[in-house]
Amino acid sequence: MNRRVLPGILDAIGHTHLVELGGLLPHFSSRVFAKLEAFNPGGSVKDRSALGMLIGRIRNGELIPGRSTVVESSSGNLAIGIAQICRYYGIDFICVVDPKTTPQNLAILRAYQVTVEMITQVDPETGAYLPMRLKRVRELVAATPGAYWPNQYANPLNPRAHQQTMREIVEALDGKVDYLLASTGTGGTMTGCAQYIRDHGLSTTLVGVDALGSVLFGGVSGPRLLPGHGAAIRPALFDPTLADEVVITSDLECVVGCRTLTRREAILAGGSSGAVVAALGKLADRVPPGSNVAMIFPDRGDRYLDTIYSDDWVRAHFGEVSHLWKEPEHTVAVEAC
Ligand code: PMP
Numbered sequence: 001m002n003r004r005v006l007p008g009i010l011d012a013i014g015h016t017h018l019v020e021l022g023g024l025l026p027h028f029s030s031r032v033f034a035k036l037e038a039f040n041p042g043g044s045v046k047d048r049s050a051l052g053m054l055i056g057r058i059r060n061g062e063l064i065p066g067r068s069t070v071v072e073s074s075s076g077n078l079a080i081g082i083a084q085i086c087r088y089y090g091i092d093f094i095c096v097v098d099p100k101t102t103p104q105n106l107a108i109l110r111a112y113q114v115t116v117e118m119i120t121q122v123d124p125e126t127g128a129y130l131p132m133r134l135k136r137v138r139e140l141v142a143a144t145p146g147a148y149w150p151n152q153y154a155n156p157l158n159p160r161a162h163q164q165t166m167r168e169i170v171e172a173l174d175g176k177v178d179y180l181l182a183s184t185g186t187g188g189t190m191t192g193c194a195q196y197i198r199d200h201g202l203s204t205t206l207v208g209v210d211a212l213g214s215v216l217f218g219g220v221s222g223p224r225l226l227p228g229h230g231a232a233i234r235p236a237l238f239d240p241t242l243a244d245e246v247v248i249t250s251d252l253e254c255v256v257g258c259r260t261l262t263r264r265e266a267i268l269a270g271g272s273s274g275a276v277v278a279a280l281g282k283l284a285d286r287v288p289p290g291s292n293v294a295m296i297f298p299d300r301g302d303r304y305l306d307t308i309y310s311d312d313w314v315r316a317h318f319g320e321v322s323h324l325w326k327e328p329e330h331t332v333a334v335e336a337c
């Protein structure tokens with residue numbers, strides 16, 4: 001038990017718990033672990049990216065309280081991570097969001113006194129909000145003195161922050177990480193883990209877990225219900241060849257993964273955690289016995305109570321599917337959809 005006094009809230013970022021999931025796949029002959037990024041103070045893996053992209057500039061005086069403004073496009077976890085850091089240092093933050101941002105996330109941003117800019121038009125070419133959000137970010141940066149755009153999609157400090165995520169997993173498992181499952185949005189998490197694996201000569205099989213309807217691994221852009229993972233545009237820093245294997249999961253599989261996780265492990269996690277659980281279900285037969293399998297769970301389920309954990313929402317989108325996670329055999333449940 002860690003009884004240290006931390007100098008401030010930002011020191012609570014990282015060193016999240018790695019928890020063994022002994023009951024997730026009952027007949028699996030390998031050990032399964034989950035890195036619970038919900039334990040970051042902002043509630044997600046993106047606290048690490050936010051800190052990684054900002055702290056150097058704050059320390060070297062490029063970002064100055066009362067004079068600088070951070071501008072970023074994010075509708076969720078990164079926005080909350082940046083909001084927390086900007087509030088801590090007294091730096092203004094303008095966050096460009098779109099109507100898909102949940103009311104809860106907007107409320108959190110307002111609580112951190114973030115200036116929220118809502119984009120309401122989709123890009124006529126792609127039908128997505130993202131290009132319009134990025135256009136607005138560029139306008140704001142040009143118009144705001146002392147503005148800085150971290151640009152999570154192209155900033156190498158985003159993936160670099162996740163080398164530490166992998167380091168923590170490797171150290172906790174005494175160097176034996178046979179599989180690592182990471183979901184992808186900007187690709188920062190997966191890329192940083194891949195860099196650590198390469199730099200330390202590890203034999204870990206890196207599994208990228210992407211959303212159906214995302215273009216990251218060459219898929220066709222399509223509708224996605226759950227925020228966080230998947231992307232309509234492949235970011236500049238994203239290299240699909242870093243993944244040794246790729247598993248694509250549907251929204252329904254994310255829901256089944258999340259509900260199964262809560263049922264079997266009492267962990268209330270977000271949609272992309274459900275995605276990696278579903279991916280493990282698809283992969284399990286091919287994992288050699290005795291392996292250590294680590295998964296990164298990017299955020300908590302509290303932010304999905306109106307969607308993944310709402311029976312009405314699930315029924316409205318997928319019909320009566322609760323048998324998929326109420327089955328006694330979890331592996332059957334995850335693979336059935
Ligand atoms: N899951 C959730 C819930 C997220 O918010 C994100 C970040 N958008 C991801 C997964 C993907 O992380 P990354 O951007 O590092 O690829």
